[in-house]
Amino acid sequence: MKAVKEHQSWFSLGIIWAGAVISIPSLLVGNALVAGMGLSTALLVTLAGYAIIVLLMILQGIQSTDLGKPTVQVAAQVFGKTGSRTILSIILAIACLGWFGIQANVCGAALADLLAKTGVNMPVPLASLICGFVMVISAVYGVKVLRVISYIAVPLLVGISIFGLIEALTGDSLQIIQHHKPEGAMSFTDGLAITLGSFALGAVIAGDYSQFSRKRSDVLKAALIGIVPAGLLMIGAGAVLTIAYQASDITATFLSITTPFVGGVVLILATWKTNLVNAISGGFAFINVFNVSKEKEKWAVGIAGTIGTVLAVVGILNYFTPIMSILSAMIPPVAGVMIASYWVLGRGDKSRWHEVEGVNILGVVSWLLGAVIASTPVVLSLFPSLPQVPNQPLIGIVISFVVYYAGYRLSAQKTVILEES
Structure with missing residues (x-):
């Protein structure tokens, strides 16, 4: 007999996605934003960033709901089976190692x-x-x-964040918040890049979790209700708490809320919880990239975590802003190619979807062009002596979308001409 997949409710999916957003990285984004812009602008950037993230999650998630497949299999049409596994695994590995290093730091x-x-x-x-x-x-x-630490860490993180917010908004700190002036001058697009980078990977691989949903509307409700409130709460908390406690970083902020011991323990547990996932996911990505046997799974996880630890030791946290900008440049173009294929060329009809063996050169080139062009301003910013280009975090997804669509149309037209001749 054929096994029947167990369906999940939109609420359970929303809880999974909300749990992913309720994390230290979201607080770090808030901390980074208010260092370079006013609080109201930071909140507006957060809202705009998560609106884009939610849109991508819905479009990506519905593809997997329609087909009942995870993201790497759905992407096998645009990148090819081999290309999809390799590209997504490389991106996942880079993101997981970077996040592991940041949180260990x-x-x-x-x-x-x-x-x-x-x-x-x-x-x-x-x-x-x-x-x-x-x-x-x-x-x-x-x-x-992991399960035990998650049950302890997530409620503690939410609890101490809300407690800190209440203290800040009802005490003497309210005046400090109202008269806050940022130290730097971060542009709206730079802030948008940081916000997108913080959850771009989650948006692109949304189908890994939505593949078990019953209908499209479940993905829509889960993304709207699970992501937006949680994202605004955590990034807003990171921003407000940084101002209220006049701390230089999120560690100093948390040690100022309640007692240093409580704040420190919550930070340690929260980072520990998330880094277990980062190490395991990074290990699985290594297995796919290097075609390692499942028997060596523990070695792959160990290597991924060790590389992340080395990044922590060298102080990767000091490069948080450019790392988020790089992620916001590399990852969304994957969705650009997949959206062009499934929603525009395929008109959202699952019967038009099919796997492609090997590597689909058009999809790979489309993604690579979008990723490279979008990454260029971030790379140039690391070398102030070179000419600078304004950061446009959405340019990558637009370029990958257009290149794939145009390339597909031209190749289809060429095929028709050849057949007629």
Whole structure:
């Protein structure tokens, strides 16, 4: 007998997506935004960024709902079966290793600050190294601990964020928030790039979770209700708390809420929870990219976590803004190609969808052009002596969409001419 897939409700899907947004990275985005723009502008950027993210999630998620397949299989039409597995796995690996390093760095800073309160001085790189290896070992040998830590960490993170917001908005800090002036001068598009980069991967691979939904409207409701409120809450909290507690980073902010011990423990648990997922997902990505056997799964997870730990030790957190901008440039063009194929050329009809063996050169080139062009302003910004180009975070998805659509039409027209002749 053929196995019947178990369907999920829109509410359960929304909870999964909301849980992904309720994390330290969202708070870091809020922290980064208010360093370069006013609070009202930061909130407007957040709203605009998550509106785009939700739109991408809906379009990407519905494809998987229609076909009952995860993202990597759905993308096998535009990139080919081999191309899809390779491209998505490389992107996933880069994103997971980067996020692992950033969060291990946050965890290390929290641990170092906590120890400093007790009179023990530990350098942040060493603390990050210790935190990273504990996370790696947990991911390799204690995957079941993820569920337990999630049940503890998520409510604590939400609770301390809301508590801090209430304290900030009802106490003396309210005046500080009202008269906040940013230290830098971040443009709206740069802020949009940071916001998009924080959840671009989640939007593109939304189908991994929506493939079990019953109907298209479930994806729509889950994305709107699960992502927007949670995103605004966490990024808004990161922004407001940074201003209210006049802290230089999110670690210092959390140590100022309630007590340093409580704030530090919440940060450590929250980063630990998310990094278990990053190490495991990064390991799976390595398996797909290098065609490693499933028997070596633990080794792949361990290697992914170790690379992330090295990034934490060298201080990857200091490059948070350019990393988010790079992710917002590389990842959305994947959706641009898939949307052009399924929704425009295929008119959203699942009967028009089919897998392509090997590598679909048109899809790969379309994605690569969009990713490279969108990444150029970010790369140039790292070298101030070179000519600078304004950051346009949506240019990549537009270019990949147009190139794939035009290329498909031209190839189809060429095929017709050849057949007629």
